[in-house]
Amino acid sequence: MEASKNYNMIDFPKLVSLYLEDKKDDYKNFPIDLFPPQVSNYMLELRDKVGCNPNYMAGAFLNAGSICIGRSKGLYLRNTWKEHAVFWAIIIGEPGSKKTPSTAPFFAPIKKIQSDLLKEWKEKLKAHSPDVSEEKPSEPTMYVGDATIEAYIQKHSQNLRGVAIIMDEISGLVANSGKYNKGSDIEKYLSAFSYADISSTRKGVGQSSSLFNPQLSIFGGIQPAILTGLMTDSLINNGFWDRFLFISGNFQTGKMTLEDVSTNVSNDYDSYIKGLYELVSETEFIKENGDLNVDYYKMNPEASRVWYDYNSKIEDMINDHSELSSNMKSAYSKLSTYFGRFVLLMHILDDVYKYPFQRLNDCEVTPQSVEKAIRLVKYFMFQYELISKDVSAEKEAKNILFESRGMTTKEKVLLLHSKAPEMSQRVLAKQLKISQSLVNKYLK
Template identity: 25%
Template sequence: LAAVASCLHPQTRIAVKKSIGFVEPAIIYGGLVTESGQRKSPILNVVLDGLKELQAEEEERFCTEWREYQKELQEWEQQKPNNKEDKAAWLDAKPVEPKPLQEFYVDKATIEAIDQIKGQQPDTSFLLIKDELSGLFSSYGAYKNGRGEDKQSILSGWNGRGVKKNLKGGERISLIHDAMSIMGAIQQAMLQSYMGNFEDNLGEWSRFLWALIPLKAMRLPEGDTTFQLAFLKDLYQSARQLKPAEYKFASDAQALYDDYHWKLEQRRVSHPQQGMRAAISKMEGYTARLALILHLIWELEAAHTEPSPNIPHERVQAAIALSEFYLSQVTLIHSEGAAAQGLGGLGKRLSAILGKLKQFGELTAGKIQSTISWLRKERPGKLRDDLIELAQLGYGRLVGKGNRLKLVWDDTTTETPARTTDQTTDISVEAEMVALREIEVLTPDTPDTTDSTDI
């Protein structure tokens, strides 16, 4: 998504509600999150290979044209006339410089260099690719003794509302629109350390769409074949050739988006955590951006060189599904990070279990043991006590009894639970805890494996 977005014209837009200035650019900031060794680089390389090929072709084009230009310029200078009558015609025949070199992507570049690229190719977007996004986050102000506006440039660049800078030496950059998407990867622990207390007051982290790569063993494939997504190069090239345009939702798609936007607004204002409120707020615009990019991908794959200006209902449905996925990833990052740091009223232990509950939708003692390494040797009975405590606090509902007890997170579960005051419920929960402790005495203290199979 970020790579395709980086190939679109900077003036490509989705007009959600022009009456209130709700117009979104085709800009995506995306990051893969995982621990070291989970092969994030091969994933990035597969997406980047097509852009690398296009960049190599562009380099060859520019070098060839530049050599030809230099040759023609030398011949032209040798033909300089001595009389004034022929000088005007000679000046008119001066060779024209080739089209400037276009950047498809950049890796190691300062913010000043990035702004210069934007100025050199005002009609062309590009991608900032960082195998380690931590390098970007830690580089803010690195060449200015910590001062400067590097972070602000990245934050404002997400809006695509242009650049106006007067650089040292008198150079100026003035653009109405600009567009640079970002794609990279970062270790989860490193990201959580950058996020700090997860309040995200600047909206920095909510500008990124995060996708966690689960810890999983990789079996080598049988045989040895080349894995390529060759169609991506053609897709990128076709996207680069699209004219700037402003798109809108079809009538039924607009109704669907409006309904989802209202639901997000309700979730935003009712959520107790500032960081999640920021993420939900940004997802309102991101849903429109995702719908736009998905629409253009579908149109280009159908060989429509002039895509329909109306985004259909199906693309908005797909965009909403993606938005919900990305919000779930933010929830998981926040909950696991808060648990690791001991933040939040639930404490480290219950926060970690709650994070897994939101990730998997339901939990048993065995599932906790298999997914939270530092609770792997904990007694199943104690873990079931934790599940009961979370249910008592309003985080999900209990299903089953004894060794088969599980906690289920569903659509009726509130994001801001409060401890129940119903006396009957309290007595029932307490009785359940007593019964479980009695069962623990009668049964061996072995890990619960009833749900150990990954689906």
Template identity: 25%
Template sequence: MADIRNTRLELCNRIRMEAEHTEDTGFPLDVFPQSVQSIILDMAKYENYKIEFIATSMLSAVSAALGGTYRIRIKGDWQSNGALYVILVGRPGLGKTPPLEAAYRPIRKHDYALFKAYEAEMEAWKAAGENGRKPVLKRTIISDFTPESLLLTHNNNPRSVVILVDEIMGMFNSANRYTNGQLIEQLLTAWSGGALDVTRVSNTIPVHIEHPCINIIGGTQTKRVHELLRKGFEENGLLDRILFVLPKSSRMSEWVNRDDDGEKMSATATRWENILDKVLALDYDTEAEERIPHVLSMDREAKEYFFSWWNSKVERINKIEDDAEVDSREMKHPAHVARLALLMQVLRHASGESHLQFVDMVSVKAAIRLNDYFENSYVRIRSFVANDTCEDPPKVLLSMLPDTFDTKTAIAIGKEQQGVSERTVMNYLKELCHSRLLRKAKAGHYEKVMYESGKSSTHEYE
């Protein structure tokens, strides 16, 4: 009976996606569990949410709810939790915050229950003459914080914390207030799975977090995203750890007056809460003070596919002769895909459509397609920024060049069409490479980065 219901839901979702032209978004909605697809489509219909924003926000919420209770074995002893750093990008009014809040509402409800429990414990502690251990407030979501308070909050809630901010650039701008980039260093270390330490001024006993699980999600306007690329975050590697969501269409959906909007959305929100509650109910492998996470391995088929996917990239990367031409962001792809595969496996389990014994082929393939989407968003953002920052003469030369060419061809076209010297042409090529509008295929040979199609030649996988 369950299989019949799932088949009917799959057919219904497929019809709805075709009617809503979801393929035009480029977002692989079909990789989500059928029940989650239905929730996303309902939220897009009744709340006018961008599918890309609500679906990615839900993935982030799953990661925050799962925390460090489950990890994925990537290769050998290399393991990772499912933490994601996500930025939703869009022009003003495109609707970044409402879907984010909708996805995280069950976790906010969970945090509120923890707050009420804390209040009761504090009253009891005070009534007992402040004897015994003072209660601490546990919470998952934080918005306004310092590097010290971030780790203290995480220490009180070892499972996970999520930095959820409406305008993410405000957080990154405030990072400059902290000594020696302490916050950024914490985020870099946490993403890579390193332990975190902090010593409070008021307490000489340091706080140590052996297995941090910090999620980040927030939005920013398209016109502000260039600020992120100019803060040195590319050089220190933070940018490589961030997944970007930039809808292909900036069109807003028209509002439709329906009598059942409130009722439908209430029911849809309840369905999502039920799924996320199942993730929140997952726990560590032990109830002892030393929390031991479950570690899921990929099954043989999934592992072979995952390794083949990455090795195809390794083969291309190994042909690059100039170290400066190696894309550092691409080096993070195995970790991103593994984390997304873990989250998809957990989401499928919480939706009643799979298990939590291992990570299977379905989840790995879904993760690769999601990673491709996030990378396509990233290169389109780089294109947007490059076109704003790159000078006009180099872009004029670029428009005259074929998709692939060598240095000799560029020099000849520059001299003939623009009347510039060989040295000037070489400077133009250098600037175009720096702006990510061009890349070196090998010494003396270049190829354009094709942003318009939504695919970068540097991230294709067949």
């Protein structure tokens, strides 16, 4: 029986034009030097003292920053093209790779802010009288851990600056989608990624809800084998996985030491996040039409040129004459979207939020922020290529192993190697649940 190759992520380009003179090895690990010292120092402290993974920590900070910024800040790329700080990030690692210990510290101040807001809200509820015409105060929500699309729309409608989804296991987002509407939750999320209005009607109940101008960031972790199983044709073809920023651990998880994390370094990060949230919140207001006012930043001419030149390189990769598959074109087109979002984030971290000064600067985007965003695009481009290759290799291995009934482990290793000689020994070992050294022994 010939192994079936019914998968969609096996064709990969050589991205010479986009990596330019860089070596791909430069992008195996997240460039945490892009972040302010209050952030990068905390990452280094946790890496050195707790063994936390810098790649995972950086992914968590991307989303923590996006939650603080919310929808009231945006970036003009063109008069018809605007972006906000919305990131869908997924960290990928085996059990024991310290995904949660690496990410929890970076969401801790966010959770503290939400806890404080809830306490204030409860006090306001106590003081609120149902007899007065004053509207009942809405429950403040910065993020949710799990929610149906109906519940999410309700939460977000009461919190116009945006509501993020933070989950330990991102697989739950897929599993919980469509509990009441046969899977159409995924389509709602896809629309929200592009800020399109979404609505939902719960079947059998008749309750309808709508959300205008959504600001939805998503963050979660997943094990490689589970990700492979969820890389179905439908979720690849509809572009669901293309919207995620993949972050691999790349064996950067270390060991805990006797020395504890510096309280000063930890407090610096907490103060940085709290200050960013508070200063952005102070500038927010609701317009007469009931919508949140948005302040849009613009690039100066030099920055605009740098952005245009690099974005043109991405467009060349995905135009009609490109040899890439439609799935790869879709993935790289989303990186063009993220390019603008990275520019906005870097601009706010570099020039708008001058910690510890208690003010936000109103200034144009500089070329330096665009150059930093380019480094992020390159990192995530490499990550997408890396993770997609692993997923494709694992799918190919499973297809080939359909032929292996009755074979010994050594015969299975030789079969996989003969059918897919480019498959790494790491993938071979993982599929057969044996050590990599044993695979190497059999192949000698």
